[in-house]
Amino acid sequence: MANSTTIKTKLDRDLTPESFIKVKTFLVGDLSAWLYFSDGLVDQSSLNEFVIKPLVDATHVEFNSTTDVQNTLLSIELVAEPDVDTAIMAVYNGDSLLYIDGFSEVILINAKKYPTRAVMEPPTSTVVKGSREGFTEDVMTNISLLKRRLKTPHLKFIFLKVGKQSQTTVCISYLETIADNDIVDKIKTAIDAISIDGVLDSSYIRAYLQENKLSIFKQVGDTEKPDILTAKLLEGRVAVIVDGSPLVLTLPFLLIEDFQSAEDYYSVPHNASFLRVLRFIAMLIGVFTPGMYVAFEIFHIQFIPLRFLLTISTAIKGIPLTPNVEMLFTLFVFEILNEASIRMPKYVGTAMSVVGGLVLGDTAVQAGIISTPTILIVALSGIAAYTVPDARNTISLLRLVFLILAGTFGILGLIGGTIIVLFYLVKLSNFGVPYLAPYAPYVKNDLKDGLFKSPLPVANDRPQSLFNKNKRRLLWKS
Amino acid sequence: MEKLDTLVSSRQLTVFFLLVAPLTKFLVLPSLLFFTASRDAYIVVLCYLAIDIIFLALMLDLVKNDKRTLSEILTDAIGTVGKNIVFVILGLYFLLKTLMPVLEQALLSHNILYESSPSLALVIPIFAVLCYGGIVGFKSSFRTIELLTMLFAFGIVTMILSAMFASDVQGIFPVLEYGVSPIIKSLFSFSLWFGDFVILLPLLGNIKKVKHTTRNILIAFTIGMATVTVMYIIILGIFGVLAPRQLYIITKVSKYSVALSNLGRVDFLFIAINLVGMILHTTILFTSMVYFFHEALKINKTIISWVISILLLVFTMMYLLRFKAITNIVISAFSYFVLAVQYIFPLIIYALAKWKKALGAIPEKSDEQTLKTKSTGKQQPINDKQSPVATAISAEGGAE
Numbered sequence: 001m002a003n004s005t006t007i008k009t010k011l012d013r014d015l016t017p018e019s020f021i022k023v024k025t026f027l028v029g030d031l032s033a034w035l036y037f038s039d040g041l042v043d044q045s046s047l048n049e050f051v052i053k054p055l056v057d058a059t060h061v062e063f064n065s066t067t068d069v070q071n072t073l074l075s076i077e078l079v080a081e082p083d084v085d086t087a088i089m090a091v092y093n094g095d096s097l098l099y100i101d102g103f104s105e106v107i108l109i110n111a112k113k114y115p116t117r118a119v120m121e122p123p124t125s126t127v128v129k130g131s132r133e134g135f136t137e138d139v140m141t142n143i144s145l146l147k148r149r150l151k152t153p154h155l156k157f158i159f160l161k162v163g164k165q166s167q168t169t170v171c172i173s174y175l176e177t178i179a180d181n182d183i184v185d186k187i188k189t190a191i192d193a194i195s196i197d198g199v200l201d202s203s204y205i206r207a208y209l210q211e212n213k214l215s216i217f218k219q220v221g222d223t224e225k226p227d228i229l230t231a232k233l234l235e236g237r238v239a240v241i242v243d244g245s246p247l248v249l250t251l252p253f254l255l256i257e258d259f260q261s262a263e264d265y266y267s268v269p270h271n272a273s274f275l276r277v278l279r280f281i282a283m284l285i286g287v288f289t290p291g292m293y294v295a296f297e298i299f300h301i302q303f304i305p306l307r308f309l310l311t312i313s314t315a316i317k318g319i320p321l322t323p324n325v326e327m328l329f330t331l332f333v334f335e336i337l338n339e340a341s342i343r344m345p346k347y348v349g350t351a352m353s354v355v356g357g358l359v360l361g362d363t364a365v366q367a368g369i370i371s372t373p374t375i376l377i378v379a380l381s382g383i384a385a386y387t388v389p390d391a392r393n394t395i396s397l398l399r400l401v402f403l404i405l406a407g408t409f410g411i412l413g414l415i416g417g418t419i420i421v422l423f424y425l426v427k428l429s430n431f432g433v434p435y436l437a438p439y440a441p442y443v444k445n446d447l448k449d450g451l452f453k454s455p456l457p458v459a460n461d462r463p464q465s466l467f468n469k470n471k472r473r474l475l476w477k478s
Numbered sequence: 479m480e481k482l483d484t485l486v487s488s489r490q491l492t493v494f495f496l497l498v499a500p501l502t503k504f505l506v507l508p509s510l511l512f513f514t515a516s517r518d519a520y521i522v523v524l525c526y527l528a529i530d531i532i533f534l535a536l537m538l539d540l541v542k543n544d545k546r547t548l549s550e551i552l553t554d555a556i557g558t559v560g561k562n563i564v565f566v567i568l569g570l571y572f573l574l575k576t577l578m579p580v581l582e583q584a585l586l587s588h589n590i591l592y593e594s595s596p597s598l599a600l601v602i603p604i605f606a607v608l609c610y611g612g613i614v615g616f617k618s619s620f621r622t623i624e625l626l627t628m629l630f631a632f633g634i635v636t637m638i639l640s641a642m643f644a645s646d647v648q649g650i651f652p653v654l655e656y657g658v659s660p661i662i663k664s665l666f667s668f669s670l671w672f673g674d675f676v677i678l679l680p681l682l683g684n685i686k687k688v689k690h691t692t693r694n695i696l697i698a699f700t701i702g703m704a705t706v707t708v709m710y711i712i713i714l715g716i717f718g719v720l721a722p723r724q725l726y727i728i729t730k731v732s733k734y735s736v737a738l739s740n741l742g743r744v745d746f747l748f749i750a751i752n753l754v755g756m757i758l759h760t761t762i763l764f765t766s767m768v769y770f771f772h773e774a775l776k777i778n779k780t781i782i783s784w785v786i787s788i789l790l791l792v793f794t795m796m797y798l799l800r801f802k803a804i805t806n807i808v809i810s811a812f813s814y815f816v817l818a819v820q821y822i823f824p825l826i827i828y829a830l831a832k833w834k835k836a837l838g839a840i841p842e843k844s845d846e847q848t849l850k851t852k853s854t855g856k857q858q859p860i861n862d863k864q865s866p867v868a869t870a871i872s873a874e875g876g877a878e
Contacts (some may be wrong), residue, residue: 299592303746409603412587415754416603419622419761420610426621427614440625442489 004102007084011036011099011106014088021091028055028063032101041094043113050076051098051109063100066107077110093167116141122224122246124389130266131227139169139243145226146173146241150233158184160191162205166198169243170205178236180467183431187238187251202242202249209240209251211430216397218390219430221250221257228262236468252431252466256438256450258391259283264453272453279387280451286385286395290327291406291414293377297323299410316371323374324407330370330378331403333360335396338382437465485684488691490620494762495534496698497630498623499674500706501755504637504728505582506805507671508713513722514667515660517650520710522664526672527703533821534675534699536828538692540682544831547683549773555830564823565774568679571819572767573790574812578670578805579760580604580795583753590729591746604757608791611761612768612784616681619762626754633751638709640732640745645715666817667809673820674699677762679827680769728752764791 015021015036024035024047033055035047051073058072066080078098081087082105091097094112119141121127122134135142143157158172170191174184187209194208202222210219221237223229224246229239232250240249259279264272296303297312304312319326337356344352364370385395398421405413428435438446445464448454462473503523511519544551552561584601592600611619623630654661678685685691713731717724724730732745764787772783798807 300746305744405603409600410592411750412591412600412603412753415750415757416607419607419754419757422622422625423607423610423614423618426625427618434621436621436625440621441487442624 004104007099007104007106008034008101010084010088011097015091015097019092024052026052026056028069028100029059029061031063034099035096036091036099037096037111038091038094041112041114042096043111046076046111046113047096047109051096051111066103066105069098069100069107073109079108080105081108089167093169119145125223125225125228125262127261127263127266130262131225133226134224135226135229135241135246135248137244137246139171139241142226142241142246142248143171143173146229146233146239149226149230150175154178155233158188160188162191162194162196163199164195164197166200168199170199171241171243173233173239173241175233175236178234178462178468178470179238180236180469183251183467184238186431187240191240199242200244202240202245202247205240205242206249209249212428215428216394217255217425217428217435218258218394219253219428219435221253222247222390223250224248225262231262231265234473235462236466236470252433253435254430254433254437254465255425255435258388259451260449265456269453269455273451276451276453282384282387283391283395286381286388287398287402288414289377289381289384290331290399291402293373294323294327294403295406295410295414298407303411312373315373318368319371321369324403326370326374327377327403327407328400330374331400334378334382432467433465438463485617485686486620486681487624487686488688488694490624491678491685491691492694492698493623493627493630494620494677494759495674495695496702497627497634498755498759499699500634500702500709501630501752502579502582502759503671503706504709504752505579505586505726505756507668508710508727509722509725510805510809511664511668511710512714515664516656517652517714518654518656518661519664519721520650520707520714521653522661522668523703523707523710525661525665526669527700527707529821530672530675530703531696531699533673533824534678535692535696537675537678537682537824538695540828540831541678541685542687542692545683546831548679548827550683551827551831555833562774562776565770567819568823569767569770569774569787571676571816572763572770573787573794574670574808574816575676576608576760576763576767576791577794577798578808579756579763580608580791581798581805583756583760586726586729586753590726591749604760605788605792607757608761608764609784609788612765612787613781616762616765616769619758619765623755623758626758629751630755633748633755634705636748637728637731637745637752638705638712640748641709641712641716644734645712647711647715649715649718650711667813669813669820670808670816673816676820676824677766679824680766767791 011034015023017023020039021036022039024037026033026035035051037044037047054072054075055069061068061072063069063072070078070080081090084106087095087097087106087108090108094114096109096111098107098109100107116138117136119133119136121132125134133145135145147155152175154175154177156174156176160170160172161167162170172184172187172191190209191205194205196204199205206220206222207213212219221232223232229248229250233239237250237252240251242249259276261275264275297316301309316323321329333356337352337360341352341356361375365372365375381399385392385399388395402414402417405417407413409416426434426436426440434441437443438450443463443465445461448459449463460473461471462468464471508519511522515522540551546554549561549565552564556564580601583604587600709731713724713727714721716731716734717727721727729746729749767790768780768784768787771787772780775783775786777783
């Protein structure tokens, strides 16, 4: 236990105005007291009203230890901290530190208050029907949104601090009666092992939770919506909530999740099934169409029906570029436009669309640099990729790879590339769960929520592909 | 290549025998069989069905009643040296089994699929798949086959439907016009394209069994071979005496389909689908080759046996491509070797497994106590917690 001189020296050394720390000095009885807090992270009126005022007014109390202080300040959350270094870190994290001269420990007071964004509908997961609440950057707000949906003592939270400089709060959440303990432990161990200066977003943590670090395929799920997260926790998954990020991570992740949308569960199953199959076909169109078109045009003219071939040959007449270079160029322009329109402010983004889509495209065709079928194919492929927004980047990369393969080897390049990607995907696993389950390997029970969705009362069991303690989801009341 | 534990499920094998194994019999083989056996080519297929189903049943009996790997069966019976010799021979056999489909696919691509074909460099994507398949192992190939089940079913059904309406089944008559000798000659010459049961050899002791494994696989195999027979009859009905001249018959069967004639050559779609199946089949054969060389040479690093296998395949292929009648060379030079390894080796292996067991020399093992690993044969305790997917698959069928 440190003596009072050492404590005061440490506090004055580490909690300085240069670090935006304020100090209020006042008397508690005959003793000098110092209140340290980080300006901007604390509600100063609460400190004045519930800490300074009661202590200054308590002239009849003899303060000999932190217990006396705790007995006096009943209206605010506080805790005695014997370790000064820990207490100093807590001040930078928003806690206030009270030190009374002669005491051997300090007191940490929770009077945090900082600006947060309101709960609103996340732009990445808008729905026509269903909840419109979205996570914010504040971890406590996110936890409260979750707790409001799962009113059970089995909902557990493990808090960790990650980032040497940022000291970011990372919270692992799971339902202890359903989630597998081993997976929770593995995630905790993986996060504990992270040694990094700062964690600015959940994507920093995601990079460490991916079993295959170099993969272009997403291996950690994410959501901005509490209703989706609740459903995933109920299936036995584990959530990782990171302070400062509205994107909550979920594990283990299966590829099929990219084709599922929150709205699927709020509409009739037939409609949900139709939309899921549509997304899947759109994904195939997004990945393969440019490659197939180029392969057909260069190597397999005989694949194209005659009348269609005549139309194409008229359109491509006089184009100076080879089909694969033409397609690569157009895709490249498309990606530039896409990137620019996302980064631009909304009003400029609209102008960008007009300039890019209409002026640039039309001019390029009229100038005879690119053909109309190429623009059509790129547009179709680009739009199709947006039906699976979470996999858009992966689709873009695969599209490029397959285009190069098709332009070099034709249909065999496409077939070979597809098989190699499938080999890779069927081998990929995520915390012991095969990435392509329930299709490879085939798990009959989980097909009820695969590409085709069964009505909710039929899906009695939790996904068997996942590790979970309690397989049964639905029990009928007799 | 990864360890073979909890490797291939019986469902994956069922799909393989039902939908993938038949595909390899639709490229060059029909014209060869029609050339040798004339109208009775389909009878040759039926004969192979009858022969192969017996061998498949024997292999499945080993799968069901003997939990040892092939390496363990042979080591127990003839010692390590004997096992290594057998494995080298099996490796060479699988080299031939791999070689022929690769050549067929390359020549199909070169002659039919490409309007303006650059060169035989087209074979590079097929080799890339084989190489990657050899690294990732059996599990990836079989899981991919399982994943594409519906696609393969679509490919085969569309192929049959697009051809059958243009076919005159009366073409099969008269039966046995030239007696049985062409059939017997065909049986001796074309065994390389049959004997699909051999893929069970490297998988012995590593097949996840569920209820009715044996029955399901036998039924799947029968249906698969019946499909081949039906297709041969359809081909005969379409092309008649010209059938032997149709070298890549799969690309020609739908030529006369009225339904497809207005849509262009959309039949190339199911040709592409079937090509996927053929490449996957070849990958499994190549992976078997890597497995046998790896087990025989006992090199620590699998990559070395993998490189040896690739080099062997490339050099053999380059050597054979110098000749025009590659198929004839393979058939005439290697048919007896193929026959011996394909049909005598499995019999001997079966007899050795049963003989040693009957003598009581091999202690009985149970799934609950041990799980075998591929390369070392060391016993490992099964983890208390099984993969949830494995549990789910078991729960669907229960133990046989």
